[in-house]
Amino acid sequence: MRTVAKALRRAAEGKASAQAEAAEWKLLSSGESNGECDGERTGNSADQTVLSNQTHEKSEVCCGKNGICSHEVLRDGDTNYNFGVVRNRVMRKASFKLSWRYKGENSDQQKHDIVSFEKGNITTAERSSKQISLKWETQPQTVLILTKPNSASVRILCAEMVRWLKEQKKLNIVVEPRVRVELLTDSSYYSFVQTWQDDKEILLLHMKVDLVVTLGGDGTVLWAASMFKGPVPPIVPFSLGNPQHYSDSEQYREYLDSILRGPISITLRHRLLCRVIRDEAKNEYEAEESIIVLNEVTIDRGISSFLTNLECYCDNSFVTCVQGDGLILSTTSGSTAYSLAAGGSMVHPQVPGILFTPICPHSLSFRPLILPEHVTLRVQVVPFNSRSHAWASFDGKDRKRLEPGDALVCSLAPWPVPTACQVDSTSDFLRSIHDGLHWNLRKTQSFDGPRDP
Numbered sequence: 001m002r003t004v005a006k007a008l009r010r011a012a013e014g015k016a017s018a019q020a021e022a023a024e025w026k027l028l029s030s031g032e033s034n035g036e037c038d039g040e041r042t043g044n045s046a047d048q049t050v051l052s053n054q055t056h057e058k059s060e061v062c063c064g065k066n067g068i069c070s071h072e073v074l075r076d077g078d079t080n081y082n083f084g085v086v087r088n089r090v091m092r093k094a095s096f097k098l099s100w101r102y103k104g105e106n107s108d109q110q111k112h113d114i115v116s117f118e119k120g121n122i123t124t125a126e127r128s129s130k131q132i133s134l135k136w137e138t139q140p141q142t143v144l145i146l147t148k149p150n151s152a153s154v155r156i157l158c159a160e161m162v163r164w165l166k167e168q169k170k171l172n173i174v175v176e177p178r179v180r181v182e183l184l185t186d187s188s189y190y191s192f193v194q195t196w197q198d199d200k201e202i203l204l205l206h207m208k209v210d211l212v213v214t215l216g217g218d219g220t221v222l223w224a225a226s227m228f229k230g231p232v233p234p235i236v237p238f239s240l241g242n243p244q245h246y247s248d249s250e251q252y253r254e255y256l257d258s259i260l261r262g263p264i265s266i267t268l269r270h271r272l273l274c275r276v277i278r279d280e281a282k283n284e285y286e287a288e289e290s291i292i293v294l295n296e297v298t299i300d301r302g303i304s305s306f307l308t309n310l311e312c313y314c315d316n317s318f319v320t321c322v323q324g325d326g327l328i329l330s331t332t333s334g335s336t337a338y339s340l341a342a343g344g345s346m347v348h349p350q351v352p353g354i355l356f357t358p359i360c361p362h363s364l365s366f367r368p369l370i371l372p373e374h375v376t377l378r379v380q381v382v383p384f385n386s387r388s389h390a391w392a393s394f395d396g397k398d399r400k401r402l403e404p405g406d407a408l409v410c411s412l413a414p415w416p417v418p419t420a421c422q423v424d425s426t427s428d429f430l431r432s433i434h435d436g437l438h439w440n441l442r443k444t445q446s447f448d449g450p451r452d453p
């Protein structure tokens with residue numbers, strides 16, 4: 001009973017702490033933080049074009065009741081190549097507006113009433129065909145390109161794309177330090193490409209980058225999302241496995257052109273905010289740094305041969321005790337990844353919810369669950385009856401050891417990952433399960449044979 005009471009208290013504290021963290025990020029984004037945004041200017045070394053965290057003087061976030069707006073007021077650098085060298089010219093980061101789009105309608109009509117109580121009758125608004133659309137209000141200026149390492153074809157495509165975006169679209173290009181070195185090894189032409197020197201600068205990327213392009217597979221999108229611990233700019237994933245993008249360079253140019261012009265159909269992919277709370281912590285504020293995942297957080301037995309023994313709570317309610325190889329708490333985007341392999345349902349990424357999927361439970365009746373988006377989940381390694389410790393891993397990375405009594409608290413993060421669609425959310429989801437997973441592929445039954453009279 002003591003464990004239960006303690007866990008319930010911590011679940012409530014966990015939610016408060018996540019909300020506090022969201023508020024902190026809002027402050028950071030609006031430039032009212034304790035000065036972290038206003039760090040010292042990063043020097044512009046001769047051979048390296050670097051980002052500075054000083055460029056973000058002030059940002060305004062404009063979230064009207066109808067739709068979601070983004071306006072960031074930034075201070076520009078003196079050249080196109082370096083952020084934050086001169087602090088006296090004000091530039092707007094490309095702003096955009098999100099609105100619900102209805103099938104057959106091109107207008108910007110927005111509708112937010114999901115439930116209506118007119119004349120005492122409860123009705124729900126028709127919302128099955130909603131597609132979120134992103135419309136640029138000012139032109140994007142800065143693109144971050146992230147690439148899968150060790151791939152010759154990605155490297156070639158990246159060099160070609162950087163050149164085209166710079167020469168034809170006059171955009172500022174930011175890449176990872178590794179990629180800048182690769183580009184400069186190919187040619188000194190690429191010296192205009194920007195990067196960062198210090199990992200702390202990555203924390204401010206969301207204020208400088210209008211668009212992220214990923215060249216790779218799902219793992220590269222996960223990598224891109226993991227770089228943004230708060231708000232995420234729209235991501236345009238170029239999937240290596242998708243011949244549509246790669247058959248010739250004309251096609252990717254056309255696609256990028258349409259993205260830069262807008263409007264773009266996007267999928268808002270929810271993420272999970274996870275915190276590890278050690279048994280000895282006196283309160284939630286002693287939690288370790290939170291981690292945000294796009295696919296899932298997994299608590300498993302690692303190399304131990306013993307069953308994990310995990311006590312699970314959803315808000316104030318006891319859910320169950322997992323005795324098996326472990327548990328996956330997945331987003332709907334992650335539902336087609338590890339959770340699927342463990343028997344979870346595939347869920348459209350726009351469905352708000354958290355998947356609760358056991359890994360090899362030693363029970364005949366443990367079916368996976370899908371819980372609503374607003375809950376806080378708490379998974380504790382049972383303090384007294386566990387034969388071993390457990391391991392938490394985040395999007396398949398960053399494993400953390402959980403001792404008996406340690407807990408993982410997880411809820412939906414306030415910063416989704418907006419990804420550009422090829423067609424629209426639903427077509428893209430269906431195509432990914434057909435092409436990527438060969439869902440329900442079966443030899444067509446032959447025509448000749450027995451029939452109903």
Ligand SMILES: NC(=O)c1ccc[n+]([C@@H]2O[C@H](COP(=O)([O-])OP(=O)(O)OC[C@H]3O[C@@H](n4cnc5c(N)ncnc54)[C@H](O)[C@@H]3O)[C@@H](O)[C@H]2O)c1
Binds near residue numbers: 336
């Ligand atoms: N048994 C399993 O299926 C299993 C085991 C471990 C990890 N994973 C998944 O791998 C992910 C990490 O990906 P990685 O690329 O860094 O590792 P990786 O290189 O080992 O690739 C894992 C595979 O999962 C696919 N994948 C990742 N996210 C997906 C998604 N949302 N929908 C459909 N397929 C997806 C990738 O395309 C890749 O083919 C983890 O988040 C986890 O979901 C799956």
Ligand SMILES: Nc1ncnc2c1ncn2[C@@H]1O[C@H](COP(=O)(O)OP(=O)(O)OP(=O)(O)O)[C@@H](O)[C@H]1O
Binds near residue numbers: 221222223
């Ligand atoms: N920019 C990056 N820096 C470091 N690691 C990266 C980067 N981009 C991707 N990775 C890692 O490389 C691995 C493979 O990436 P990715 O999944 O994109 O390629 P893939 O496995 O060939 O694609 P697919 O999804 O088609 O199977 C992933 O584990 C990912 O975390």
